[in-house]
Amino acid sequence: MTDALYLRYRPQTFEDVVGQKHVAETLRNALRQDRIGHAYLFTGPRGTGKTSTARILAKAVNCLAEDVNDRPDNACPICTAINQGRLMDLIEIDAASNTSVDDVRSLIEKVAFAPSEARYKVYVIDEVHMLSTSAFNALLKTLEEPPAHVIFVLATTEPHKIPATILSRCQRFDFHRISTRQISEHLNEIARREGLTVTPEALGIIARSATGSMRDAISLLDQVAAYGHTEIDEELVRDVLGMVSGLAISEFVDALAGGDPAEVLTRLHELIDKGIELSQFVNQLIDQLRILLLLNVGKDPNLVDLPDSLLAKAQEQAARFTAPQLLHTIRALTEAGQALKTPFAGYLPVELALLDALNLDGMTAPGEKPVEKQVSKPASRPVSSPRPAPRPKKAPPKRTTGSVPPPSKPAAPIDAELAGVWKQLLRVMRGINAKLQAMLRSGEPAGIQGGKFYIRFKYEFHRNQVQAGIDDVNKGLSQVLGRPMEAVILGENDPLPTASVASQPDAASAPTPASDPDPNPDPNPDPASPLTDHPVVRRALDDWGGVLKPSSLVD
Amino acid sequence: MTDDFRIRVYGHAWAQDLLRRALQHGATRHAYLFAGPEHIGKTTLARAFAQALTCENLAGEDGLGACGRCRSCRLAAEGMHPDHRLFAPAGNQLRIDQIREVVREAALSPVESRYKVFIITEFERANVNAANALLKTLEEPSATTRIILVSHQPSGLLDTIISRCQLLRMRPLPESEVVRALQERLGLEEPDARRLARLSNGRIGRAFSLAEDPESWQSYNQRIQEMQAILAYSPAQRIAYAQALEKHKQLEIILQEWLLWWRDVLVIQNRGQALIVNQDHLDALTDLARSIPGPQIRRFVDAIMTTAAYLRKNVNRQLAMEALLLKAPHRE
Numbered sequence: 001m002t003d004a005l006y007l008r009y010r011p012q013t014f015e016d017v018v019g020q021k022h023v024a025e026t027l028r029n030a031l032r033q034d035r036i037g038h039a040y041l042f043t044g045p046r047g048t049g050k051t052s053t054a055r056i057l058a059k060a061v062n063c064l065a066e067d068v069n070d071r072p073d074n075a076c077p078i079c080t081a082i083n084q085g086r087l088m089d090l091i092e093i094d095a096a097s098n099t100s101v102d103d104v105r106s107l108i109e110k111v112a113f114a115p116s117e118a119r120y121k122v123y124v125i126d127e128v129h130m131l132s133t134s135a136f137n138a139l140l141k142t143l144e145e146p147p148a149h150v151i152f153v154l155a156t157t158e159p160h161k162i163p164a165t166i167l168s169r170c171q172r173f174d175f176h177r178i179s180t181r182q183i184s185e186h187l188n189e190i191a192r193r194e195g196l197t198v199t200p201e202a203l204g205i206i207a208r209s210a211t212g213s214m215r216d217a218i219s220l221l222d223q224v225a226a227y228g229h230t231e232i233d234e235e236l237v238r239d240v241l242g243m244v245s246g247l248a249i250s251e252f253v254d255a256l257a258g259g260d261p262a263e264v265l266t267r268l269h270e271l272i273d274k275g276i277e278l279s280q281f282v283n284q285l286i287d288q289l290r291i292l293l294l295l296n297v298g299k300d301p302n303l304v305d306l307p308d309s310l311l312a313k314a315q316e317q318a319a320r321f322t323a324p325q326l327l328h329t330i331r332a333l334t335e336a337g338q339a340l341k342t343p344f345a346g347y348l349p350v351e352l353a354l355l356d357a358l359n360l361d362g363m364t365a366p367g368e369k370p371v372e373k374q375v376s377k378p379a380s381r382p383v384s385s386p387r388p389a390p391r392p393k394k395a396p397p398k399r400t401t402g403s404v405p406p407p408s409k410p411a412a413p414i415d416a417e418l419a420g421v422w423k424q425l426l427r428v429m430r431g432i433n434a435k436l437q438a439m440l441r442s443g444e445p446a447g448i449q450g451g452k453f454y455i456r457f458k459y460e461f462h463r464n465q466v467q468a469g470i471d472d473v474n475k476g477l478s479q480v481l482g483r484p485m486e487a488v489i490l491g492e493n494d495p496l497p498t499a500s501v502a503s504q505p506d507a508a509s510a511p512t513p514a515s516d517p518d519p520n521p522d523p524n525p526d527p528a529s530p531l532t533d534h535p536v537v538r539r540a541l542d543d544w545g546g547v548l549k550p551s552s553l554v555d
Numbered sequence: 556m557t558d559d560f561r562i563r564v565y566g567h568a569w570a571q572d573l574l575r576r577a578l579q580h581g582a583t584r585h586a587y588l589f590a591g592p593e594h595i596g597k598t599t600l601a602r603a604f605a606q607a608l609t610c611e612n613l614a615g616e617d618g619l620g621a622c623g624r625c626r627s628c629r630l631a632a633e634g635m636h637p638d639h640r641l642f643a644p645a646g647n648q649l650r651i652d653q654i655r656e657v658v659r660e661a662a663l664s665p666v667e668s669r670y671k672v673f674i675i676t677e678f679e680r681a682n683v684n685a686a687n688a689l690l691k692t693l694e695e696p697s698a699t700t701r702i703i704l705v706s707h708q709p710s711g712l713l714d715t716i717i718s719r720c721q722l723l724r725m726r727p728l729p730e731s732e733v734v735r736a737l738q739e740r741l742g743l744e745e746p747d748a749r750r751l752a753r754l755s756n757g758r759i760g761r762a763f764s765l766a767e768d769p770e771s772w773q774s775y776n777q778r779i780q781e782m783q784a785i786l787a788y789s790p791a792q793r794i795a796y797a798q799a800l801e802k803h804k805q806l807e808i809i810l811q812e813w814l815l816w817w818r819d820v821l822v823i824q825n826r827g828q829a830l831i832v833n834q835d836h837l838d839a840l841t842d843l844a845r846s847i848p849g850p851q852i853r854r855f856v857d858a859i860m861t862t863a864a865y866l867r868k869n870v871n872r873q874l875a876m877e878a879l880l881l882k883a884p885h886r887e
Contacts, residue, residue, distance in 0.1 A: 213714075215719070
């Protein structure tokens with residue numbers, strides 16, 4: 001036998017159809033009371049039993065068994081003929097390849113003829129959503145009042161594509177996604193009959209991956225069984241699916257918590273070299289981080305469905321992250337998961353997401369994090385020491401390589417300049433992110449120093465909100481200043497990194513290149529000052545060449 | 556060696572294993588979907604599987620088990636087998652006429668072998684009608700029919716198609732496999748092979764085309780030089796360069812090269828020197844990593860990816876490239 005398992009185990013009786021009790025019961029009652037409709041519409045996701053139920057219905061209405069309750073008995077000549085696919089009176093039509101009105105017309109012509117051997121002629125029109133509009137319309141009259149010996153069963157995965165005029169002429173049955181538990185029970189039964197040994201964990205993974213479709217689940221079991229192992233365990237299933245073991249995920253999360261990007265990337269590539277399926281891995285990682293997030297925000301471990309052995313480890317890991325970190329990481333990974341769908345960049349989206357997740361942290365000044373932590377949730381974080389220690393280590397080297405060395409040259413009074421930049425920033429931010437701008441207004445500028453712009457907020461809520469949109473603030477700052485600048489959020493009582501900064505003006509904050517001896521570095525040009533000195537104008541001249549004519553500057 | 560007509564598949568050992576077992580036990584399925592990134596050997600595996608399905612001896616223990624000597628194997632290797640049918644998108648789309656041809660022929664008996672094998676490549680290019688037209692055949696074809704769908708974008712396929720197939724998710728090859736293949740097939744030296752393997756990112760087809768075309772390798776190095784020069788360009792110069800570049804036929808490949816290059820810079824900034832792709836440019840990369848701030852590079856990488864997405868949507872190539880180059884980091 002080379003049948004796929006899902007064909008071999010197609011349900012043959014109403015009882016066999018898993019998870020669609022509401023449909024099976026209704027149809028059996030209709031049979032018992034001899035109240036069979038003339039047109040049915042079966043809808044529901046793939047692999048939930050629509051075509052199978054249609055065939056069972058065809059058998060049941062035609063079965064020769066004496067007792068109605070026994071139908072279909074799968075033993076009488078009619079049932080056998082249907083099971084072997086050779087009953088003349090069961091007409092299965094593939095609506096997807098016979099879409100035209102002519103196909104429907106030829107069908108209608110034959111409808112009038114009496115059945116050749118069975119009681120009813122059953123027309124099963126599969127994938128009916130693919131019929132053309134005119135084909136649907138041609139069907140309307142026949143569907144409303146077919147000859148007494150005809151039953152129509154329309155089946156589709158996409159009921160929204162069916163015209164209302166068709167819908168109102170049919171008895172509609174919605175097939176539901178099958179629950180994970182029901183799938184794994186059914187798989188267990190199939191495995192038993194096939195003589196396969198499958199561990200409950202393996203069944204669980206298969207059932208979950210099938211997302212409610214029995215055909216997917218059985219296909220998957222089939223695929224795993226094709227390896228020819230006598231026992232099918234978790235590991236084998238993971239291999240086939242390209243999934244990573246729970247332990248590997250946990251270790252990866254540890255690496256993330258450690259905060260060393262090189263370590264994280266190395267681990268990622270180790271996994272890639274082992275041949276994992278990246279999108280599966282991203283999903284698994286998101287699942288794990290979601291658990292940590294739940295543990296992090298809610299103190300109730302019952303929120304997550306984990307055995308005790310894993311729970312302790314998860315709680316320990318949860319304590320090593322802050323909730324915003326987890327949120328940010330999950331968001332970045334979700335985007336990466338989307339980006340993986342177009343294969344242009346390969347593994348790159350995942351790498352970038354991980355680096356982003358790690359660098360979010362580097363953006364906050366050292367020493368600031370613990371304060372925020374204590375304020376936000378003092379109770380939920382029994383282990384707070386491992387976190388702040390490793391993080392700051394990696395942040396400074398990266399920043400210093402990045403930023404331009406600040407020349408030490410005194411300039412205009414810092415306060416006026418700060419206020420100017422702040423005012424401009426608020427104006428620019430309105431265009432970039434209006435919501436964020438509103439948040440920013442409740443803060444005040446604290447200082448500019450070495451490529452960093454410090455903003456002080458009284459309330460933690462504002463801090464968190466602005467921190468979440470820090471990229472936009474950076475964007476705004478670089479627009480205002482004409483060079484990359486990084487916003488750093490401070491709490492009410494946090495000191496600036498160097499005490500002297502607030503009073504000592506820092507020339508790096510001047511918007512013009514350091515080499516330029518510009519006496520007026522105010523980025524908000526005084527209308528009186530010559531426009532030619534404006535950094536934007538100068539940059540344009542540098543970049544594009546040309547001469548500035550006085551006339552073009554007048555008003 | 557000369558009379559060995561086996562179609563050789565590099566990597567994907569697990570998939571070859573699985574298919575060989577199925578063949579040996581006479582338990583092959585009626586429909587397969589080989590999914591995975593481009594240029595990793597999906598169609599090659601499909602052809603090798605087809606060869607094994609129709610092989611007269613099926614004796615081999617390695618690969619897929621085709622003997623590679625019988626008449627059938629020879630015909631398969633030459634692409635002349637009467638029972639092998641390969642369908643590729645005609646133009647931009649896989650047409651419903653082509654699918655109808657599959658449906659019709661799938662109902663017929665094989666000409667001379669046990670099976671009639673249909674390989675349909677780039678199945679994501681089948682439009683909704685064409686894909687739907689295959690559903691019934693795909694679920695219950697005749698006992699002597701085998702259908703292999705190949706796609707690099709399984710997410711673009713109908714769920715109803717995927718759930719009817721045995722899905723083999725193929726992945727890019729590990730670097731070591733690509734290196735071995737390049738050494739075996741083309742006799743490359745180890746360092747060359749390794750460099751190509753990294754550049755190709757596990758896509759063996761791409762590695763072979765790079766290796767077989769020394770010009771593409773040369774022009775790669777040249778483009779990398781140019782890209783570094785751009786950093787010092789003024790906007791006017793950048794736009795001029797964009798205009799020259801826009802005429803390049805394989806813009807997407809150039810963007811991929813840039814992407815990998817800047818990724819390397821980012822990786823170095825995060826102290827991942829061992830993981831970089833362009834190992835032979837380590838000095839230049841390190842230099843860039845020191846002088847350009849990480850966030851700027853990060854933004855440029857994003858811009859490259861966005862531009863690639865735009866290009867796939869047929870935007871004005873010149874405008875897209877100009878905008879991208881203006882966003883490139885600036886360095887004196």
